[in-house]
Amino acid sequence: MKFGGTSVANGEKIRHVATLLKGFHENGHELIAVTSALGGTTDGLLSTAKDVSKNGKVSLVKEFIADITKTHYDAIHAAIDDENIISETTEVIDVRLDELEKALIGICYLGELTPRSIDYISSYGERLAAPIVSGSIRSLGIDSKWLTGGESGIITDGNYGNALPLEKSYELIKEKLSPLLNCSIVTIITGFIAENEDGIITTLGRSGSDFSASIIGAAVQADEIWLWKEVHGIMTSDPKIVPEAKPLAQVSYIEAMELSYFGAKVLHPRTIEPAIKHKIPVRVKNTFEPSFEGTLIVADQVPSQNVVKAVTLIKKVALINICGAGMMGTIGTAARVFTSLANAGVNIIMISQGSSEANMSLVIDEDQLETAVAAVRCEFNRNVVGDVVFDRDICVVAVVGAGMDGTPGVSGRVFSTLGREKINVIMISQGSSQHNISFVVSSRDAINAVRVLHREFYNL
Numbered sequence: 280m281k282f283g284g285t286s287v288a289n290g291e292k293i294r295h296v297a298t299l300l301k302g303f304h305e306n307g308h309e310l311i312a313v314t315s316a317l318g319g320t321t322d323g324l325l326s327t328a329k330d331v332s333k334n335g336k337v338s339l340v341k342e343f344i345a346d347i348t349k350t351h352y353d354a355i356h357a358a359i360d361d362e363n364i365i366s367e368t369t370e371v372i373d374v375r376l377d378e379l380e381k382a383l384i385g386i387c388y389l390g391e392l393t394p395r396s397i398d399y400i401s402s403y404g405e406r407l408a409a410p411i412v413s414g415s416i417r418s419l420g421i422d423s424k425w426l427t428g429g430e431s432g433i434i435t436d437g438n439y440g441n442a443l444p445l446e447k448s449y450e451l452i453k454e455k456l457s458p459l460l461n462c463s464i465v466t467i468i469t470g471f472i473a474e475n476e477d478g479i480i481t482t483l484g485r486s487g488s489d490f491s492a493s494i495i496g497a498a499v500q501a502d503e504i505w506l507w508k509e510v511h512g513i514m515t516s517d518p519k520i521v522p523e524a525k526p527l528a529q530v531s532y533i534e535a536m537e538l539s540y541f542g543a544k545v546l547h548p549r550t551i552e553p554a555i556k557h558k559i560p561v562r563v564k565n566t567f568e569p570s571f572e573g574t575l576i577v578a579d580q581v582p583s584q585n586v587v588k589a590v591t592l593i594k595k596v597a598l599i600n601i602c603g604a605g606m607m608g609t610i611g612t613a614a615r616v617f618t619s620l621a622n623a624g625v626n627i628i629m630i631s632q633g634s635s636e637a638n639m640s641l642v643i644d645e646d647q648l649e650t651a652v653a654a655v656r657c658e659f660n661r662n663v664v665g666d667v668v669f670d671r672d673i674c675v676v677a678v679v680g681a682g683m684d685g686t687p688g689v690s691g692r693v694f695s696t697l698g699r700e701k702i703n704v705i706m707i708s709q710g711s712s713q714h715n716i717s718f719v720v721s722s723r724d725a726i727n728a729v730r731v732l733h734r735e736f737y738n739l
């Protein structure tokens with residue numbers, strides 16, 4: 280079971296989570312829980328580290344440490360009743376906070392922030408949360424211990440910020456965690472963080488605790504992997520954009536993956552991979568309404584009267600247009616574009632090429648725009664490719680559903696709906712899997728595009 284940052288946002292919520300875990304434990308379930316950082320902590324750690332690496336202000340570190348100390352002390356007192364457990368937990372937290380302060384001050388003086396140090400700093404969110412969740416369970420009379428992702432056996436490559444578990448992790452986790460399953464203990468594991476083969480802390484990417492839970496669930500061959508969140512499950516759209524969005528009772532692994540790739544922040548994009556490999560159902564549930572069934576994610580495609588299961592939105596992306604008459608018929612142009620971007624470490628989200636071959640459009644993360652433009656310009660030096668133009672002011676909208684495969688008329692409905700609303704479509708892409716149709720619109724049209732499409736396919 281994984282509890283997200285919104286589920287453990289403060290001491291009262293942590294107490295609620297501990298009570299849920301106690302209930303499942305007492306009902307005879309053998310379980311392992313993965314916790315995220317208290318909501319907002321990882322953002323705070325990252326922005327403070329970035330700021331102080333630029334401005335070197337030790338006073339800013341002191342302010343941040345005072346804030347984070349208060350948040351976690353408040354959480355300890357609201358989540359734990361037993362005085363001894365309060366003081367034990369406070370001691371652990373104090374040691375962590377002291378290390379964190381020293382590391383941030385180090386960054387102030389060094390004036391640089393490497394990918395490795397970003398992972399080290401951001402790991403503190405989960406490393407501060409896990410002792411409190413574990414203490415809260417102990418305070419309810421259930422034995423509990425906590426481990427970091429690395430200690431539980433998640434060993435990754437060295438790709439800081441987006442590390443992947445090595446295959447051997449699965450055996451290692453099984454070895455380390457299986458003995459803790461059939462004894463009277465609830466084990467808490469820090470989500471999001473792991474370590475590489477040299478024992479250096481790595482992270483699995485933002486929102487990576489979902490992925491931690493599914494790696495662990497797969498390794499111990501859990502019956503189900505449950506992801507507890509602030510929503511009723513996977514919904515027909517982000518309820519923050521479309522308030523009338525409805526929870527989906529069941530979706531397939533493929534649909535869940537497509538949804539997460541296309542921006543549905545409800546799941547970390549890699550979550551489903553370990554579950555597929557080990558054929559484990561995944562359930563998304565609402566921490567604050569546990570009796571609601573939530574969404575079950577399973578292997579088989581679930582027949583539904585709605586061919587479109589959900590409408591999603593990706594923000595913080597940018598469009599690159601590579602054009603030039605010289606591209607027409609010049610063999611190898613695409614290979615050079617993709618190789619130069621790959622060598623620069625740029626991840627491509629969408630690709631489209633017009634049949635005239637004089638134009639190629641790519642969508643990438645906004646953060647990588649400058650690197651990408653420089654890489655393509657350097658590769659061609661105005662030979663073959665005339666120019667590389669870009670637009671930061673765009674979003675990707677997608678309609679997702681495995682039932683679209685072979686169902687005619689879905690694109691017609693998508694684009695005529697957008698046309699009626701006078702929403703200009705800048706770029707279109709549909710994979711041959713036919714499980715999604717994705718397109719680019721200007722940022723100012725994006726929310727409206729999601730809402731009108733949701734209304735079109737769900738009649739709400």
Ligand SMILES: Nc1ncnc2c1ncn2[C@@H]1O[C@H](COP(=O)(O)OP(=O)(O)O)[C@@H](O)[C@H]1O
Pocket residue numbers: 282283284285286315486507508509510512513514515516517518519542543544545546589
């Ligand atoms: N299709 C979707 N279904 C459900 N939630 C979605 C969807 N798209 C985006 N979201 C957002 O994902 C968030 C998931 O819940 P949250 O408790 O924040 O998860 P976690 O803390 O595990 O990251 C919600 O706040 C919701 O706004």
Ligand SMILES: N[C@@H](CC(=O)OP(=O)(O)O)C(=O)O
Pocket residue numbers: 282283284285315316318321322404405470471484485486487488489
């Ligand atoms: N704390 C990490 C990892 C995580 O999974 O968080 P959440 O469960 O709140 O998405 C983050 O903010 O990225």
